[in-house]
Amino acid sequence: xxxxxxxxxxxxxxxxxxxxxxxxxxxxxxxxxxxxxxxxxxxxxxxxxxxxxxxxxxxxxxxxxxxxxxxxxxxxxxxxxxxxxxxxxxxxxxxxxxxxxxxxxxxxxxxxxxxxxxxxxxxxxxxxxxxxxxxxxxxxxxxxxx
DNA sequence: GCCAACGTTGGC
DNA sequence: GCCAACGTTGGC
Numbered sequence: 001x002x003x004x005x006x007x008x009x010x011x012x013x014x015x016x017x018x019x020x021x022x023x024x025x026x027x028x029x030x031x032x033x034x035x036x037x038x039x040x041x042x043x044x045x046x047x048x049x050x051x052x053x054x055x056x057x058x059x060x061x062x063x064x065x066x067x068x069x070x071x072x073x074x075x076x077x078x079x080x081x082x083x084x085x086x087x088x089x090x091x092x093x094x095x096x097x098x099x100x101x102x103x104x105x106x107x108x109x110x111x112x113x114x115x116x117x118x119x120x121x122x123x124x125x126x127x128x129x130x131x132x133x134x135x136x137x138x139x140x141x142x143x144x145x146x
Numbered sequence: 147g148c149c150a151a152c153g154t155t156g157g158c
Numbered sequence: 159g160c161c162a163a164c165g166t167t168g169g170c
Contacts, residue, residue: 002168004168028153029153030153050167050168050169051167051168051169052168055168055169108169125150125151126150126151126152126167127151127152127167127168128151128152128153128166128167128168130167
């Protein structure tokens with residue numbers, strides 16, 4: 001799961017009450033569907049810093065609440081406001097995640113240099129999805145180099 | 147700041 | 159349903 005550290009960093013998550021946060025603001029249907037349809041409580045995720053000086057994996061979190069309507073879609077003051085969404089027909093959903101641990105920075109350069117990881121969606125040219133599944137083999141590979 | 151890649155929008 | 163125009167993402 002990608003987050004811009006200027007918005008929510010791994011340290012921000014670690015400092016939060018209960019170390020949890022709603023993964024609000026996703027406005028892409030594919031990424032939404034991963035949260036809404038695939039994620040289960042206890043699923044672990046890599047926390048990835050994007051759009052920053054040192055992009056890469058910086059920590060591990062886990063899903064601690066199943067998806068529910070993203071409250072920011074109803075907030076006209078939010079940059080994530082969606083005028084087409086209603087409480088009867090919400091359009092956007094998010095899970096909550098809880099901090100597990102920080103890791104050393106595993107940069108996108110290092111990830112790209114590892115041939116065992118070359119199939120990861122996040123490394124594909126032009127990939128812009130903020131949430132992508134991690135194959136169990138790739139998960140173990142990354143855990144192994146931490 | 148650049149720009150490739152991709153998603154969304156809306157006229158037809 | 160097509161597709162051009164536009165907006166966004168995100169590494170570099």
